[in-house]
Amino acid sequence: MIAPFDLTAIESLKEALPRFTHRPLPHLTYLKPDQIDGFWLDDIAQDLNNGNSIAFASYHDDRINGLVLYGDSPWDAKVVGKSVAVIKYFVGSGEDDPRMLNQLLDEVLQRAGSRGICLVTCKVQSLQFAAIHALERHGFLLMDTLVDFVFDFSHTSFDKITPPQRLSGLNVRLANPEDLPELLALTEIAFAQHFGRYNSDPEMPAGTGSRVYQEWVRSSFGGGADWILIAEINNRIAGYSVWKKASALEVKHSLDVGHCTLAAIHPEFFGRGLYTTLTFEGMRITHQFANHLDAPTHVSHYHVQRAMIKLGWKIAGVRHSFHKWLPD
Ligand SMILES: CC(C)(COP(=O)(O)OP(=O)(O)OC[C@H]1O[C@@H](n2cnc3c(N)ncnc32)[C@H](O)[C@@H]1OP(=O)(O)O)[C@@H](O)C(=O)NCCC(=O)NCCS
Secondary structure, three states: OEEEEOHHHHHHHHHHHHHEOOOOOOOOOOOOHHHHHHHHHHHHHHHHHHOOEEEEEEEEOOEEEEEEEEEEOHHHHHHHOOOEEEEEEEEEEOOOOHHHHHHHHHHHHHHHHHOOOOEEEEEEEOOOHHHHHHHHHOOOEEEEEEEEEEEEOOOOOHHHOOOOOOOOOEEEEEOOHHHHHHHHHHHHHHOOOOOOHHHHOOOOOOOHHHHHHHHHHHHHHHHHOOEEEEEEEOOEEEEEEEEEOOOHHHHHOOOOEEEEEEEEEOHHHOOOOHHHHHHHHHHHHHOOOOOEEEEEEEOOOHHHHHHHHHOOOEEEEEEEEEEEEOOO
């Protein structure tokens, strides 16, 4: 049986989470299962409390054996120019019964369609085969694959990392609000040839791929980031990277992780070690706040991966992004 899920049933979900086949955050391998479940339950409760998410649960013998949670994404809607919903959790227990997963997705698509949603997106771990097959049966298309890099300061001492060779004339500093226009212009040029999911989706309105990263930078200045590092050469901005401390919920559950969320280098300076230097300097700062760092990147983003591996990061997770456009 499928039924809408709300906060009144949160205790039965608490009992069900350990039975789900896949948990979130598998790339943070140092976390204990009950730590992840605690974070997960609070995250679901927080989303439902905020009023912009909807969940459905599947019940078997009065116990929850599947859950889907999705919510509106005003951020995506702003850059795409159409209403967008994101499926955040799509999980089942045991064998991940395909019929149950179908029914959960049917509910989401029906509800989203009736609310005028144009695009539904979902990121799943690469081993969530049953969920991936269910998404594909419902017409979701694979748009990109991300690898999740992690750096663990408790395993690799930062002092052991060989500092990258610095380009002559390079100054690394913190960004300030006056830098925004220059960073927006740099972002447009740097991401012109990018290949993420906003670029690979043929249904995306023209220009979305460029707008999305500019909006990312704008919202990073507006509170989305804790600091932005700038690489300056002879007083000209040549690149930046964006960093975030653990969220309040991550701190509550001792996730002990910081995040590198975006970086870009002006094409005139590609291949001169600026990204590697910015990442190294970002690691130095984040180490004051966390023992771990994560950063996702596109599976075929070899420049980023070369730099990360050189700096001691490891690939610890893989996720696929799916999109489905709903008829008008
Ligand atoms: C990806 C990007 C950040 C790399 O920045 P960069 O300053 O050119 O990178 P680095 O010079 O530090 O080089 C990192 C590694 O990639 C390699 N690399 C750089 N450009 C390369 C190219 N065109 N072809 C092959 N390898 C390349 C470098 O050789 C280096 O490896 P090495 O140290 O073993 O030689 C930059 O190309 C960029 O801004 N791209 C557009 C925006 C983007 O994709 N951002 C990342 C998404 S978050």
